[in-house]
Amino acid sequence: MDDEKRGDGRLLRGRRTREAVLESAVALASVHGLDGLTFARLAEHLGVSKSGLFAHWKDKERLQLDAVGWARRQWTEHVMGPALRAPAGVRRVFALHEARLAFYAGGALPGGCFFLAAQTEFDDRPGAVRARLAESLHDWLGFVRSLLDEAVTLGELPAGLDTGQLAYEIDALGESTVVHARLVGHDLTYARARRAVLERLRGLATDPAVLPEG
Amino acid sequence: MDDEKRGDGRLLRGRRTREAVLESAVALASVHGLDGLTFARLAEHLGVSKSGLFAHWKDKERLQLDAVGWARRQWTEHVMGPALRAPAGVRRVFALHEARLAFYAGGALPGGCFFLAAQTEFDDRPGAVRARLAESLHDWLGFVRSLLDEAVTLGELPAGLDTGQLAYEIDALGESTVVHARLVGHDLTYARARRAVLERLRGLATDPAVLPEG
DNA sequence: AAAGAATAAGTGCGACCGGTCGGTTTTATG
């Protein structure tokens, strides 16, 4: 991460290609998994030679770690970002859930969800990759919880609410969307995931009217 | 499936070894995925030669399909079975959820959940394996729903309840347990998953007293 | 005792894997 020796087009170009490669890497990993993220596959997908990739990542683990980092950037931009543009409180919580579903439904990642694929693969394989994935999940749950805490502070959710518990539920209802959408049906699944969280929040909110009806 | 040519111990023995192999195959696949279920790995794990396995399954896909079938048998026995021994109605629904959590927590499968691993791997790979996984998920959701319908019929859940919706929620809250337990913490995760479904059912039940309190 | 199927084992092939190496092109700097 020590790029940017001002005005050096070589480094700039290098960074651009790195990011372009990572964009593809995350997309490929969402389909084939982080283990199926092969240098050969990645190179072919980009129309690039395999060895050219080794100039940027000395081994596969580095590539995997950077892919996790890039997936987090994507997630921050496309899921957390839109939520933060909604009014704070219970509406922001629901906006977060909807942004997540929109991100899945939008098909930005052909495999559905990078993190689900990576976590199910690495949750039982000790190492740096697992550690970063665990950290990612921890941070994500912390973010959901922080929005819930905010809603409590604003008085839109009841005081004393177990926000950690609710954060788990919201995450679970969003996450299982990925597989269900592809194996059961997209529209039906997203409708159910949306409704589940909406009804849950409406049931808890001090003023359910601020949330959409259906 | 044309075993059992009356009294022929060879076929019987063949079936037994097949089942022993499948038991290991499902366990291995829960860790390394259905793709990571290689003949070499399976043979080594069993202390058997690779070629001996080819006598039973001519190619990898056959093995994968049979592994799915065996995982379904396990699931039927260890998750659906205990539930059916609980009194019908809302208690049976919750017993199903608890049996699932117990199955996960019991560590019968070292990788946590065969189906989650397999589904996230194959949900975007057309083929026979995906088809069987989709069928498995469909049947499972249908089973959950049937228990819910039963509870409605018994008057323990309100008439007009969208049981398909609730079945999705219950499945989601159970499924995300697998990854969370390993990356966040076992006890905390199972407690949350248990509580989430319990509270949901208690909120809907015409007589919440039939369900446990905490 | 003979026959024959089920099971096990060895061997080899082509494909692909992660990774290395030597060399060429591009780019900023003196």
Add this chain to the structure above:
DNA sequence: CATAAAACCGACCGGTCGCACTTATTCTTT
């Protein structure tokens, strides 16, 4: 314009994969 650094490439290595083919060995039925 020379040079060095970075980006990039083609060829290649050792290893493992799925899988076929061939050859024993074990067990059951006749």
